[in-house]
Amino acid sequence: MSPTFDSTADPGPDALLQIVGPDGTRHLCPELDPWVTDIDADALENLYIDMVSIRRLDAEGTALQRQGELGLWAPLLGQEAAQIGSGRALENDDFIFPSYREHGVAYCRGVAPSDLLRMWRGAAPSGWNPYEVNMANQQIVIGAQTLHAAGYAMGLRFDGSSAAAITYFGDGATSQGDVSEAMVFAASYQSPLVFFCQNNQWAISEPVARQTTGHIADRAAGFGLATWRVDGNDVIAVMAATRAALAHVRTGSGPAFIEALTYRMGAHTTADDPTRYRDALELEEWAAKDPLDRVAAHLDGLGSDMNALKVRADDAAEKLAAGLREAITSMPDPEVSDLFAHVYSHDHAGLDEQRDFHQRYLRSFESTAEATA
């Protein structure tokens, strides 16, 4: 009489906010439409180009990993609308606390290719200067960044700033105590913070049903957050929800939560083999909801010149990919001295002694080499 645990999928898209359906049809969405009145065909074409670009960026990441240029890569394939829709909704001074999969958001922030790849190449613990792009470095410990975002948002409030903070995390992350605590703190101080959950249905091999029996967005509501549950493969809907949530938090009405339903079309990382745990059928189902195809279909319906658009998009994507390859070939390996740099911001007697010791150790090889030369 052993109990079984059904890993039935997320209860489904009830109350799911959507503007453009999988087939490209535009729906009325009274809750979201007011937030995207400016998204005309031109604007949508740009979002399309963005999505094509980051899909290409992602493919290049996977390719570079296969070629041995990167140690690892976490594909975003399938999550383009979630990342571009939200990334493009942010103001420049909004501060982002991402996980490890938000290459698309980093792209929106103009993170340099070399800085984006540095960590994945194993050349540095992380890449960019957060203050140059208003985006924290990649976070690997699941959920940890949500608390940093909550603290940063407290600071924004203390400063009387009109900026907001946003933090990205996955469906799996919602189980971590830190994420719940981040909601507690953000609500307690009514801080200007948007929680952006990319519910891509899987946490490595665990379906979202292992993490929750209900909707993730409902959990956030229980913490007193304003919530939006949105079709994460619908770039306009995601943008609208993010703008709505940002507007909400900027007024001092407390934090907000967006659950964007999407799907991780690829492997968890290049080290993962999803065929071991998930059904090809599920993949097919979600392929039919592709975030790029629906925008193309919609633009086509609007009368956009799709051939011209695809050329423009491919050009942009190819340029981006070339930049990534160039960044890799020109990236110098780190120096041994980097081991000891930045552990502390100033002198630390113990570490300084180790650094000096190691320098003497390395020099002993030089002298041996000289001696035998």
Add this chain to the structure above:
Amino acid sequence: MSPTFDSTADPGPDALLQIVGPDGTRHLCPELDPWVTDIDADALENLYIDMVSIRRLDAEGTALQRQGELGLWAPLLGQEAAQIGSGRALENDDFIFPSYREHGVAYCRGVAPSDLLRMWRGAAPSGWNPYEVNMANQQIVIGAQTLHAAGYAMGLRFDGSSAAAITYFGDGATSQGDVSEAMVFAASYQSPLVFFCQNNQWAISEPVARQTTGHIADRAAGFGLATWRVDGNDVIAVMAATRAALAHVRTGSGPAFIEALTYRMGAHTTADDPTRYRDALELEEWAAKDPLDRVAAHLDGLGSDMNALKVRADDAAEKLAAGLREAITSMPDPEVSDLFAHVYSHDHAGLDEQRDFHQRYLRSFESTAEATA
């Protein structure tokens, strides 16, 4: 322009389940009434005696601390209905994971006075044998026990047992990541676990509004738990809600959550001075909602012989208090060897050596004493 954080009290008793009001009037409560059809005047008298007894127990704890017999005491004053109502709703084989304030629940379990006081006296890290009373030892780390309860309840489910687990914690505890994770795990495995939150309005000096902007029970609902929000000073309502929740979890319908609204009438512990942070008015307000007075008023209305009842209650209480005093005076101090006992369940070379070393060290004083004698 510095923001202020209002510590407005809990939003109030909307949707609060109640059976007997502060003035002793019995209300209809369709949701709870079916669960307490057996609670006639006799049964209620017994609950009253229980409440008087643990109020006395609590007073004795405080007195013993003042007399230097205990190192510390955490008063339950004001929370008698929450503890007796729930404690008396449990079956013997239901397993309890308490915090540090559930002396009333321990009393229901028949924990021996000496075992109850052992920890507060500083004579042992904790008291009783959990397996003898189906109640884990006191837990001091806020929220930690809720996860143990979640695991125990998983085990109950694996075993096909009809027993349930119940865990007690406070309003402050709801902020701890562990408590959220316990809800995640209990919901994920649909385990027979009742979360019993005594929302006594304060976590030491922090009002519940610091922990949450909404109702605590709503948070639990967001995790997919069946919830009851009950007047925690109404012993019949608490008993009814606990029985309902237990019945719910026993059917395999997943975990349940009870928020019992009550008030910590005393100090957080004997080391605390609540006048530093809370208003005498608030105390008065809650004194008017006393859990014992309303049962007395109700029984009086039912025609119970109140003088006789009070004598019976005082007798029982006095006997209990005498038992506590007797337990203290007869409690032997721990032995030095207790330092090393039970760190491990069997030999550990490192610790065993330290134990032997310390024995030799202590013996050196004996020989010195002998030598100088």
Add this chain to the structure above:
Amino acid sequence: MKSLTFSQALNTGLRASMERDSKVVLMGEDIGKLGGVFRITDGLQKDFGQHRVIDTPLAESGIVGTAIGLAFRGYRPVVEIQFDGFVYPAFDQIVSQLAKMHFRSRGNVKLPVTIRIPFGGGIGSPEHHSESPEAYFAHTAGLRVVAPANPQDAYTMLQQAIADDDPVIFLEPKRRYHTRGEVDTELIPEPGSLYRAKVARSGKDLTLVAYGPLVKTALDAATAAEDEGIDIEVIDLRSLSPVDFATLNASVRKTGRLVITHEASRFGGLGAELAASITESCFDYLDHAPVRVTGFDIPYPPAKLESHHLPDLDRILDGVDRAMRRGGTSRGEEG
């Protein structure tokens, strides 16, 4: 010079830091109206407001994690952990985030967060209220760890810790909170002095190293040993990471004998590092192996047994006797 208790010195130091730098904010459970369970922040919320002295929800990971976020935003948070045993829920945020962010961001993000922890035993408390977790933090690269032992250092070192751009774990010997001492509130400490040990009493026969709560005990032991003709040099370590080995080595090269004492468990405690490092640097000067007098490798015991667990004058003198080869309790194997 003012006569202040250890806790008053901390309170005064906090106030000075807050007055000097408007980015200094205090965070913790019950630190506002209550002034903290030890009253270290007494009166500060009243004077600086609720956004400078921030009562937090009851969640230590949340406190440290949001302090990191505030530091990201340019604040200089000073976190109070209510008791030593309640720092562990924040361990991940401390070890994987606070300690590593500067390295991770290649020096771009500084996290000047000070975590104040009332630590150690001797106050008759129940479980989790008397822990000495310093070894966990000292072993963690990226953190600095200090422990004052007297009111003057409490006052000065706390301000130095807050002013430091790196995260600092600031360990307060809670059983010394009521100790009174002279405090020069005008003192301008030398730069870098936060990380230097102090010779608290000079002597020539043996070096006795202590920190936090046991410095007083060590000084008492030295006085007692004087009667037996042993001249002990007592070193107040002050900084646990980095350790000021220059001062320690100089002392041991002079005395040839070393006793280390701390309340924390012996196995893998800081004493092991001190003994191992000093042995490596001073082997040829040592007349006897370094001796450790520490808490046992047990969970902190109940109040009625803590006096047996905590190193006291007698146990330190027993260690001194061993180091002097004048007896003391024999080690098992030999004895």
Add this chain to the structure above:
Amino acid sequence: MKSLTFSQALNTGLRASMERDSKVVLMGEDIGKLGGVFRITDGLQKDFGQHRVIDTPLAESGIVGTAIGLAFRGYRPVVEIQFDGFVYPAFDQIVSQLAKMHFRSRGNVKLPVTIRIPFGGGIGSPEHHSESPEAYFAHTAGLRVVAPANPQDAYTMLQQAIADDDPVIFLEPKRRYHTRGEVDTELIPEPGSLYRAKVARSGKDLTLVAYGPLVKTALDAATAAEDEGIDIEVIDLRSLSPVDFATLNASVRKTGRLVITHEASRFGGLGAELAASITESCFDYLDHAPVRVTGFDIPYPPAKLESHHLPDLDRILDGVDRAMRRGGTSRGEEG
């Protein structure tokens, strides 16, 4: 005898434990269908069902906390932490609950929980995937800590750890998962042998202590040293708490010289305890201070730098030279 990789040996050991005792349940992230990210639990959910091999929500404190609850109920949970760096969210449950429950309950509650942690570096991973957290656990009273170094020990020690009534932190050297070796699956280990060190190679000039991933490196170093006429005794520590000092002391009394190596940071690492304890027991036998060859006191570095951080053959031999007073890199103060 079977030829098995380290990971196959673990898998086989788990299977044997599960067959022997129906109360043994496995818990962790992705351990079911996926078989864990390292495939250590491959096939076990299929064979034993979802209530014996339990995929958990993504929350380490939750995993350890519920494992404690299951143990309370009579189960014998074996927890997999996906990578070393992800054990810290569970630190409070491990240190304040798992380690202390037996003591707290005065022996009434036993928590036979095994926590498997793939640990250490050398696999080119990003941050948090290469940590060596053993010092934190070894310093924690109430825990036992072991680390196998070869497939036979992986197989045997894992079953012994699971059978132990105390909580055991079981550290698996992940970069050795693919190492192949002969495993006697019929072997019935001596009682108590889980906590004994092994002389992996005997020698007379110097004692070299290693555990987990570095045992192989240490043996290679010993082979290399042979060419230079140094006869090294290599000890595979196996148990980190308790440490088998009897075996270590006997070796050092014979050789008079000690080198200890581990990947973890040096400051406050296990090497400090070994050096300090052995010095205390063997001072008069030592010809030189114990030498430690360890990772630096830095956050684990990025993949392209890890070879500099990890002790390798050359760095161990440099330490050997120092211990033999035959050169090696000079220590700063002297040099």
